[in-house]
Amino acid sequence: MVNLVKMDLIELAVNGEKRLVMARPADTLLHVLREQLGLTGSKPSCKNGDCGACTVLIDGQPIKSCLMLAVEALGHEITTIEGLKDSPIQRAFIDKFAFQCGYCTSGFIMNCHALSVIHPDAGDETIREWLQSNLCRCTGYEEITEAIKSVLAQEPKENNG
């Protein structure tokens, strides 16, 4: 029988720092980031991988932190929205009015940021494929589209949208 109260001390690499946290085997990365490290920028919303509000970067790749156990993050570089400072996509989100209530914003920004690093020349199809993993209930996605496009290469190589 699983001992639910058993906790392990683990070291996570978060936003360039080594942080010690106590985690149960069943604790998600989202839970530990928020409840133990106070990094509440990553948001709980569906806790089922459907909405993307909890998106963080694991070694630069966007991951839904509600679907990853804290222990799975051992040995990986975790970047949360709090680790992103004055990046072009953050400025673009403000300039383009790409958020309203702001609850989905951290997740969208992390995903957009990773997209702009991994596929700086992404075209419409790639943008769509990436950003469909996040939900926004306030905007009609128009301003988020403008924001991501403004930080991607001016002349997309891919022109399939």
Added chain:
Amino acid sequence: MQKVGIGVSVPRKESQDKVTGLAIYNTDYLSPKLLYAWLVTSLYAHAEIKSIDTSEAFKVVGVQAVITGDSYHLLCGPVIEDHPPLAKEKVRYFGEPLAVVIANSEAVAKEAAGKVKVEYNPLPVVNSLASALKEGAPLVHENVAFYKQVKPNEIFSKAGTNIAQHVKIRKGDLPEGWRQSEVIVESNFSLPQSNHIAMEPRNAIAEIKADGQVIIHASTQAPFDVRKILCRCFNLADTQVIVNTPLVGGGFGGKTNVQLEIIAYLASQAVHGRAVKLIESREQDMTSSPGHLGLEARVKIGATRDGTMKALEITLEVDVGAYVDSGSQMTRAMAADCTGPYHIDHVWCDAYGVYTNHTYVTAFRGFGRLSYVFAIERTMDKLAFALGIDPLELRLKNALKSEDTTPTMVRLNKSSIGNLPACLTKIKSMMNWQEGVRRETGSNKVVAKGISCLWKTSSSPPDATSGAIITINEDGTLNLNVGTVEIGSGSKTSLAQILAEKLSMDVNKIHVVMDVNTGISPSHWKTVASMTNFMVGNAVLDAAEDLVEQLRSIASIVLRCPPEVLEVGGGKVYLKEDPEIYIEINEIGNGYEYPEGNSIGGQVIGRGSFIMHHLVHMDKDTGKGKLGPAWTVGAQAVEVEFDTQNYTYKILKAATVIDAGKVLNPKGARGTITGGMCMGLGYGSRESCLYGEGGERKNPQLRTYHLMRFGENPTYLVDFVETPLIVAPYGLRGIAEHGIIGIPAALANALTTAAQVELNQTPLTPETIWQAKRGKLDDSL
């Protein structure tokens, strides 16, 4: 001096916090002292609770308390008190909270909640409006007549039936209307319940201090209503309850409802007042907390051959679910606006709010208009077709204007109704309407357009109030404190713009208090009904005038002149005739000190308030009355590309033209409208609460309940008309909800034209279009 006020796209005040993850929402309130609650919810839609065994739950290490409904004699509700916060004796909907586990961590509370054993005795389920209204139907509530009516002027339930509300409109002489009509069309409509899906799930924290002080932290649109309802339910004094609300992660009406705050209070009580946090899972948010109403409608419209509308008979049956909450208010609001924005002399409307064993409902963006507008606007298209008149021209011909009367007999003027014909004229050219509404584009593809109008008034209580307080800092900047919450509409920023405009100041020099604390913030009815800029805006202007008067009074002493010759602007009080003679407001905002040390003045505090005036309850027999100060009107259109073989479609364009009175923040206004449009396209094309045969919810997850996703959105076309509302700040009208209202109807009109079959229900999926096309009975290939 840089002036940044009205008509400028000022980024929202909380922008930096929202892009850095530092914005704090109620879910982000963390503290080691917190206990956590988890709801045990009903697996049946209608059943007697035979027993609840909590003994196994108590054995889980870390459980502090388990509470069940049978410990309380408590009924709550904003209009009629029909709702036990935890089900007692019987459950009335699938997902209804019936017990709460309070534990040291959420994981423990959740685990223990799974060990609470409930024995049910299933009852016949009222699973549709038709079954609720059948003769001899099982009753969702047996004792409606004994419930306390909080607002007796606003609810007319019928004992011994499932009818919780019946609103009548009797305008003109209906038989005469039919006599004058040369063409009559009729249709039936069916729209399902849906969910709000604010990205921040509903949640609340409650703590009861030793002296009885109740501290609530809630993700709510209505902190003052939370206070009012807690006080009413638990016999507390106003001063005993403080409700704190930080930024709210979306609401769309769903957070006007007071539910989790009550349950969290009970949970805190059970653990001697310790702070208890209750966050719903997404699934609970979609089943245990209220959604958006369902509607069945029958519409009959008569007109002369030239297209002049003469008569309307409309029956609205509203699925309010298991408890009334604000369902009765939405039923009333729909009836009051039941014609759509068209002039009709002879109108009968019977609107019923009906109890069912579905999840109960609360306010949703548009407060019911989205649903009845669908029925009216689809019938308008049917009438246009029958008359052989262009659907846009038919709307233009009948659009309400000055001197016309509404269904509730309010005589309109230019200020109160705005300019719908101008909206229609604009959308006509935006959508290239003259090229025709249907064209075949080859390989089984058809491009078609549909149109809809909208109108909405506030449906606020006649005594709704707002307040505002302005103070001055040492550096000459201002603090603006108001009781509206920031739910994403940008209202705090808009209000700063209103103040900036009034005082000719840079908006960056106006700080807004972002959080609401009912013990400190001036009260505000609720952050709802697109009324914040109107109501609180008026209070802000009032406060600014109070501030100006005080500043002139002190400055008149310092500058040695009568106050009448002074003006306030740009952070200064100056002589009208010679602005070079002035004093900075920061020098007098907190007392003025003469060189030798003598001081005068003291802190300048601008106080302002606003209350609705001349609103009148609707008459029980005729509906005559006035529910809001004015209307916002608009026109919307959708263009689709439809595949005539497999009935799939792509939404190419969606357009909205709204009479905004005055656009405060152009980029913000566009985003508010397109956000509403996107939500309307989601409701029209895919969203619905699916109930199984036993009333169990089939799709309580974002994996099975689909929202519009990135890239599925069409090209948006948005424009504004500006007809000032003279009683509003700078002439503005509410626009926050309106983007959604006509969109499902416009989509259905476009698809009806494309598929050449009447589409009178939502969601409009390829399957439902196929069913309509083949006839409902033939649903197999």
